[in-house]
Amino acid sequence: MSALSVEALGAAADAVEAHLPTLVEDKVASRLFAQDATLWGPDAESESAIRLAWTSLHRTSRPLVGEVSALREQLRERGVHRIALCGMGGSSLAPEVICATAGVELVVVDSSDPDMVRSCVEDDLAGTAVVVSSKSGSTVETDSQRRIFIKAFQDAGIDPTERIVIVTDPGSAMDKQSRADGYRVINADPDVGGRYSALTAFGLVPSGLAGVDIGALLDEAEVVADLLAEDDAANPGLRLGAALGGTSPLRDKLLLTDRGTPIVGFADWAEQLIAESTGKEGTGLLPVVVGSDGASEQVATAPDASVIALTADDDEAGPTEAVPSQVNVAGTLGAQLLLWEVATAVAGRLLGINPFDQPDVESAKNAARDLMANPSETAEPALGTDDAVEIRTTGTALSLSGSADSLEASVDTLLATLDPERGYLAVMVYLDRLAHADLAAVRGALEARTGRPVTFGWGPRFLHSTGQFHKGGPAVGAYLQVTGTPVEDVEVPGQEFTLGTFIAAQAAGDAQVLADAGRPVLRLHLTDQEAGLTQLREVLGRQ
Known part of the structure; x- marks a missing residue:
């Protein structure tokens, strides 16, 4: 598979042609990777200044590879063969797609539904370790799940400090209390927002403990990082961002279609990234996860819609017949995680909103x-x-x-x-x-x-x-x-x-x-x- 490929057709191609020269001239790509907080205007600057470290995670997350591998061996020695993840939003969606694509089991407990949480806790508790992930350390859903798992372990005669790993920002209430209580805590980069955190500890710790080769995932992102940082018309991040956020009139319904991609569940992760980043101030982009069946012809050809085809490679999708706006996207998982984060930030600039608040x-x-x-x-x-x-x-x-x-x-x-x-x-x-x-x-x-x-x-x-x-x-x-x-x-x-x-x-x-x-x-x-x-x-x- 190619590391990355973005092909825009119809109205999406017109948007690329209209906006790409300005994006290149304004050095948006290089400024983004230099963590320039002024890209989205003065109102967004204070938030952006503490939310751009995701552009370098392919390098800065490397120490996690060895740490997570060693922890996984410790847990295996304790009889652990099942990893459950308590987390919401970006804390759960990235590990879910990473593990599903690798064919590795991960039990994602991202619910407050009593029946779902109870079944996840009761199933094979003796062989389970739990990752509790919360950036703020105060997410009520995650804290509730944590409390329920702790009691279940205690009731089963299992020391919860040997089975629960905490992932949170340094200095959060959960960080301080968990360390005081004797839990293993791994801190994430505080200058990365939750939905951009796929390659931080939030994405890598549960995935690595479940058995994914997280070093290879970082390698995939590193291969394309320089390309995505270039002020060049061939930059796939600029092209995808323009195709998503630059159509005129705005095609704000993005129909995410599985057209043979080997990445499992990617549209669910992209949905959260795009919708939460752009849907504000009366505008935004609404991802619609339509799966392998695709959207109906009436919806796919609507004047407010673009088909986003997630493909196996750049030569397999082709144009969808009679669809007036389409983007074909292919690439490895690590490369696409970084690609879509860049594209969402670029789309936010074109929409005139702050892509880092919610x-x-x-x-x-x-x-x-x-x-x-x-x-x-x-x-x-x-x-x-x-x-x-x-x-x-x-x-x-x-x-x-x-x-x-x-x-x-x-x-x-x-x-x-x-x-x-x-x-x-x-x-x-x-x-x-x-x-x-x-x-x-x-x-x-x-x-x-x-x-x-x-x-x-x-x-x-x-x-x-x-x-x-x-x-x-x-x-x-x-x-x-x-x-x-x-x-x-x-x-x-x-x-x-x-x-x-x-x-x-x-x-x-x-x-x-x-x-x-x-x-x-x-x-x-x-x-x-x-x-x-x-x-x-x-x-x-x-x-």
């Missing part, structure tokens, strides 16, 4: 905290019930007059709010994503039904990804939220809440922030998960 992710977290303090406000009364599904709305942007007792009618009412020219539907499911993975198949059916892009996100995972775009991007979305009564709730040791109350607050808080921003939100709560999921599959899968 203000609306914080707003949803704050709303969830408020609801945790007042749990009686977590769920407004149901407007109606259809067998195992309670039907609710939040705010005034969606009226269910006459349709609140019917799941099918309420979904139809939400879909009727979609802007036929620029709109998108976001399906947001706060359930066990491992047990109910097949539910994601409704995405394609809803896309065919509406003729508009449809994203599918597992909560709270998507809150660290497309959740930023939902609230900070253009107000053209419709939002379908699914929650459920857990089969069995899980206590969080040392806290006054359970995982069930926490995930309910996260869902309600996100819905409230969306509603406050004038977005239409339909909330469906499954009182019986098995029966409710059967209803959902039938109604949402209808074309």
